[in-house]
Amino acid sequence: MQVLNPLAIELNEQLCDAAPAVFALLSELGKRVYLPKGILSQTAEANTKAHRFNATRAIALDFSQDAGDMMHLSVSRELVPELTLESIYGYAPVLGQQALRAAWKAQLLRENPALAGKTFSLPIVTSGMTHGFSLLAELFVDSGDPLVLPDKIWGNYRLIFQTKAGANIQSYPFFNASNGFNTRGFRETLANATAEKLLILLNFPHNPTGYAITRVEAQQIVDAIVTRAEAGCHILVMIDDAYAGLWYDASVMQESLFGLLVARHPNIVSVKIDGATKEEYAWGLRVAFMTFGLEETVMHPLAEKLSGLIRANTSGASQVSQTLILEAMKAPGYAEQKQRNYETLKARALKVKAVASDAKYAEFWEVYPSHAGYFTCLNLKSGNAETVRQRLLEAYGIGTIALGETELRVAYACLDVSDIETVFAAIAGVIEAL
Amino acid sequence: MQVLNPLAIELNEQLCDAAPAVFALLSELGKRVYLPKGILSQTAEANTKAHRFNATRAIALDFSQDAGDMMHLSVSRELVPELTLESIYGYAPVLGQQALRAAWKAQLLRENPALAGKTFSLPIVTSGMTHGFSLLAELFVDSGDPLVLPDKIWGNYRLIFQTKAGANIQSYPFFNASNGFNTRGFRETLANATAEKLLILLNFPHNPTGYAITRVEAQQIVDAIVTRAEAGCHILVMIDDAYAGLWYDASVMQESLFGLLVARHPNIVSVKIDGATKEEYAWGLRVAFMTFGLEETVMHPLAEKLSGLIRANTSGASQVSQTLILEAMKAPGYAEQKQRNYETLKARALKVKAVASDAKYAEFWEVYPSHAGYFTCLNLKSGNAETVRQRLLEAYGIGTIALGETELRVAYACLDVSDIETVFAAIAGVIEAL
Missing domain, CATH: 3.90.1150.10 (Aspartate Aminotransferase, domain 1)
Incomplete structure (x- = not known):
């Protein structure tokens, strides 16, 4: 057992005060991680205040043209002629470009009527959706923690949550006898999971079947989760929205389950994992998002912990990839x-x-x-x-x-x-x- | 303790046979991780054989122009007009673009005379250098494992190896009394570390001082490591070459320590972590490399394990970022x-x-x-x-x-x-x- 750093203790206390149910969900790593002060915070300060010379950043500048362009290779730069050097080669913020995060949040609001008037976090940029799940596993999953999954899933969940993080998968049949979503099996699996901490992962539109839920099914799912939460269980609900927006059937719900879970019960922490990946036709760019149904006082310490996890893992997503997504979203023909x-x-x-x-x-x-x-x-x-x-x-x-x-x-x-x-x-x- | 998957057992047996010292270095996660067969392997097979219709990939194709371009948004594509759609938006292989890996290996050979005639792996692409260290921590570090580090370091080592992975840092003063690298302190720290498994991280050119070692110091470092290896200690030596190539002083060694460690002793596993990041002036692209001083029979199972770790984490680095690096390296003016x-x-x-x-x-x-x-x-x-x-x-x-x-x-x-x-x-x- 490691001694906790004072910064980690401070974040834990903030979480305990603001949302004990969120703190109760943290893994051991989640409890001890924090974003160290140091080069990142000193650089951030200098970026604002160093109006003459900024010798903090581990980059190189070129002064041959004007006052400090990024040093670069023209043979690379010529391939992305329209973008600024900073938006290609600069280090992106650990949690992602601020403007991209804001644009994604605005898009979530437009596309999810149930989110209207609700409080949820600024999306955090991840290096693809897999990376979002990987970070959630680090932040919330200890070996042996129960994770409720249907029998038909994207296989990579097993590698991330079971093989790597050691989660104990509680499985239920995805379809019921009439080939609808098996809300009864889902509810029973939740009822049978007696642990005080429960992880749930839901994915609609569904991989591999393409199934999407109706509003009635959505309500039954929410009710089942709320029932467990009311019984005192702390629940993390991960909503895999990889294929959000691609609904082709008027009979199904045309928005994310996330909107129905936000602020539904203090014991429920909901997080929406979605991506530019499929929705924006940008698979290899590795840009996705993680959005929490939490208010700012809770989100602040949690985002600090996620910053620490990202800083210790990838240090942030590709800048040029993020820029390509943002510029597309801003363009008239988008x-x-x-x-x-x-x-x-x-x-x-x-x-x-x-x-x-x-x-x-x-x-x-x-x-x-x-x-x-x-x-x-x-x-x-x-x-x-x-x-x-x-x-x-x-x-x-x-x-x-x-x-x-x-x-x-x-x-x-x-x-x-x-x-x-x-x-x-x-x-x-x-x-x-x- | 999880039951090992048969594929993990097979990889472990291959490693035990080919290089017991490498197997001895694996963490618990390193022992249980593997790359599942499934969508990735079936897709790879179809990419070769599905000459008519390939309905394996979780991407979308557009047939309006010709036989199956990648579906995309022109508002994004127009920003990278010279590159093919696949080289921007396609999923990159888990271990990185093959041509980029080959180009980087050729560059390592050109720039490191000591590597001539030696066997070392094809570089593995990581999402920045931090990501390389993160993967090495997952593959090799269990809580409590000793990691030998100098007192002056890039602070992020602590977050990755100590806070996150739980390594037990054994510190020595970076400089000796005459402001040379403290080879004596390094040797003594190694001698005092009595564990059978030892992790070492060395970084020249050095962050934060800019110090680089002479050939004499390099030889003393290698000798100290070999002495411990000869005593039966299994040693992972991580060489952080972030600033490789940027030597400005004729008195220092103008190549990586990695070349001197490859194939030096069977108990020494050396890995070079370097990047496009600083050398190629491409900080925000998040493309770096991890190269092992191991031969193919050992590297194959280890690369499978790393594929599993990457698949469970980021699933691969940004395609457009990798393409920008590769195209620059191939260009005449590079x-x-x-x-x-x-x-x-x-x-x-x-x-x-x-x-x-x-x-x-x-x-x-x-x-x-x-x-x-x-x-x-x-x-x-x-x-x-x-x-x-x-x-x-x-x-x-x-x-x-x-x-x-x-x-x-x-x-x-x-x-x-x-x-x-x-x-x-x-x-x-x-x-x-x-």
Whole structure:
């Protein structure tokens, strides 16, 4: 057991005072981490006050043109001709560019009516969504802590939370008997988890199925969580909104569950993990966000702890990546271009729904309900998914993802609408020939 | 204690067979981590074989122009007009772009004569140098493990290795009585560390002083490490080469200590952490490298474990950042532009040396020997460093970094050569007026 640094003790006391339920959720690492004063804080001070010479920063300046451009290589700079040197090569703030964080918050408010009038944090920039989960695992998960997850998930949750952080996964079937979200199984799993600390991760639009919840299901989920919170359980609810905005079906809820959880109960800490990654068509830029349903007095010490964790991990996300996202969001054509991409994906989703659910394929597979995102997922009635995947690849040159024994994930976001019939016919052909 | 996954067991057995000393260095997390088969491996297979339709990737393609460009927002893409869509927005491989890794290895060979003919790994791309240290801490450090560090260091080592990973820091004075590197203190600290596992971190050119070692000192350091290795100690030597290449003094060794440690003894695992960050004037791009002095049979399982750690943390570094580094390295003007920046910094370093060491300042400070990098560091003979820093900022608008009670770090990389006299005169003025 390490002796806590006085700065960590101070942050812990602030958290205890402002929100004991948040403090109760911290991991051992979460309790001892803090952002040291030192080079970062002295540099920040100098950035404001050093009006003549700033010799704090571990960068290099070039004075050949004017008063201190960033030193750089033109062969690199010429590839990003429109952006300022600082917005490409400068160190980004540990928690991300302030303007980008503000722009993302404004977008969350526009796209989530349930957030209107509610208090939630400025989004924190992470180096991709995986990084957000990784930081949450460090801040909140000790070995053995229970984490409630459905049986159908993005596999990387297991690596992050189970293998690395040691969480004890409590699983429930994602679908109920009528292929809706299994709110009853979810509620029962929560009821059976008797620990005083509970971690929950929910993901709609869902990977791998593309399922999205209705307002009724959303309310049932919230009620189940509130019931446990009222019984004294401290709960962290992580909302994976990777595919937010990509809803194609009018019957499902077209906003994040996060908005329904914010300020719902003092024992519930909700955090929304979303990203430029899928929503902004910017996968490799590695820019995502983490937004807490917490007010400023609670968020301040928590953000200091997250600053410490980021400073000890990546020290911040790529500046040029953040700039590319922000500049796009500010540009006149932004909303229109996003809408056009959305329409393209929606047309494919509707086509997939019609084709994959055709009665002629009913003997080969069941299609899980899919309303949103990039994927559809087939539950094969015969044949092993991995065998089908390999045959499809070898005989037809078609790539799909096998999940477990019977499931095949098809990323229709990668398929031209005119090829969708061909792809599903090929899958049926492979299964039939087995 | 978690049950190990069969894939982790397999990697551990490979390591035990190929290099028991490497296995002995692994942390508990290092022992249990692995890269799951699944979406990543199936996608990799499809990228090779899915010649018709690849519906594996969690990206979106646009077929309006031709056969499957990446879907994107033009308002973003227009800012990087010369690069391909894949090289901006595509997911980079977990360990980094293959071509960039190869280019960096070739550069290491060119710049480090001692590496000629030796076997060392392909560099692994990390999201900045901090990220490299963070990954090494996860792979190799358990709470309580001894880490040998000098008393003058980049402060972030403490946050990464001590606060977060729980390492037990064994400190020695950086300088000896004649202001050379304290090889004797280093050797004695190693001799006194009786654990069977030892972590060592060395950093030349040195932050904060700018000190670089001579060939004689380098040999003494290597000898001290080999002596402990011969006594049966398993040793991880981390070489922080953030400022490699920026040597301005002919009397110091102009290459990395890493080259002298590779293949020196089976109980020594050496790893070079360096970056595009400072060497390539690309601070905010967050691209750095981690290179192991290990042969392929050992490196393969270790790289799989690092892939697992990265996949559970950031999932890979920014694609556009990596592309900007690689394209610059391939461009015709690259070497010349780097040389020009080097000459500019060297002129400042020599000016700083002349000015700061002027006899008229001898009553105010001692200048630590500085041969390389971005910084010089003053050891004040009177006055508190933090007080001096604040007065400099308030009265002169000059930003510096206070370290401990008496040290002031000046980043001359941020100063025009013509302002250097003014800056040191101001520092002297502040101290005199205290």
